[in-house]
Amino acid sequence: MEVHYELEGPEDAPVLVLSNSLGTTLEMWDDQAEVLRERFRLVRYDYRGHDGSPVPPGPYTIDDLGGDVLALLDRLGIDRFSFCGLSIGGMVGMWVASEVPGRVERLVLCCTSALLGPKETWTERAETAREHGVAVMEEMVLERWFTPRFRREHPEKVERVGRMLRETPAEGYAGCCEAIREMDLRGRLGRIKAPTLVIAAADDPSTPPEHGEAIRDAIPDARMIVVEDSAHLVNIEHPEEVTRAIMEHLTS
Numbered sequence: 001m002e003v004h005y006e007l008e009g010p011e012d013a014p015v016l017v018l019s020n021s022l023g024t025t026l027e028m029w030d031d032q033a034e035v036l037r038e039r040f041r042l043v044r045y046d047y048r049g050h051d052g053s054p055v056p057p058g059p060y061t062i063d064d065l066g067g068d069v070l071a072l073l074d075r076l077g078i079d080r081f082s083f084c085g086l087s088i089g090g091m092v093g094m095w096v097a098s099e100v101p102g103r104v105e106r107l108v109l110c111c112t113s114a115l116l117g118p119k120e121t122w123t124e125r126a127e128t129a130r131e132h133g134v135a136v137m138e139e140m141v142l143e144r145w146f147t148p149r150f151r152r153e154h155p156e157k158v159e160r161v162g163r164m165l166r167e168t169p170a171e172g173y174a175g176c177c178e179a180i181r182e183m184d185l186r187g188r189l190g191r192i193k194a195p196t197l198v199i200a201a202a203d204d205p206s207t208p209p210e211h212g213e214a215i216r217d218a219i220p221d222a223r224m225i226v227v228e229d230s231a232h233l234v235n236i237e238h239p240e241e242v243t244r245a246i247m248e249h250l251t252s
Contacts, residue, residue, distance in 0.1 A: 001053075003045050005045035008037045008042050009041045015082065016042055016250065018043070019090075019093060020046075020085075021088060022087060022088045022173065032243045043072070049171060050172050053172075058172075062183045065176070081105065082105045084107075087207065098185070101191055108249055111201050113207045113214075125177045127174075129170045130174050134170055134173045142161065144206050144232055147203055150230075161233065192219045196223070197222070197246075
């Protein structure tokens, strides 16, 4: 699967892969990319079923999504890299870092989980997307992605993310929901060798801090920070704090 990607930053710099959340595009990382591309060779990409990438019929698996990014890196001739992912992007990051531990230099896992039930919820979301489109879930999803204060004070940023969500192909969204439904990465976490930073958001209803704590406790020597006054898309609600944390972890 040849997914859509963007490559930016100095050609001789260390490589950093940025992996976004379900129902968004690589633009989700724009705030971070502006800073990180000065120090890193950035690889941003869209999952299968999202934006510029192909939309094969679902269901997908985390193995599929992880295999897509490894295939992309192989095509680009990239052997060693660091990885930063949010939500399903963090799930892909855990899979990749446990599948090819010798290739991952450092790992950042934002607002994510190694096991995210109940399964019925993901089945219902997939069915809704296929029957009615992704747009019907926009209000519900954005309420979970951003705190009420952020939605009031930054409607233009919320609308930008809402557009990404509305324009996500129904089959792609559904296929990724089914990947999350069947995912259980808990048995893989002990195989991760890369120094790992877990970033959680204090007011995240989708992946509360206890999900991050479980990941931190299972990955050898991982550490964790909690960003206050933020919901799920912590990198958009608090871009400077998250960018600084990522940069410090990758360069320490």
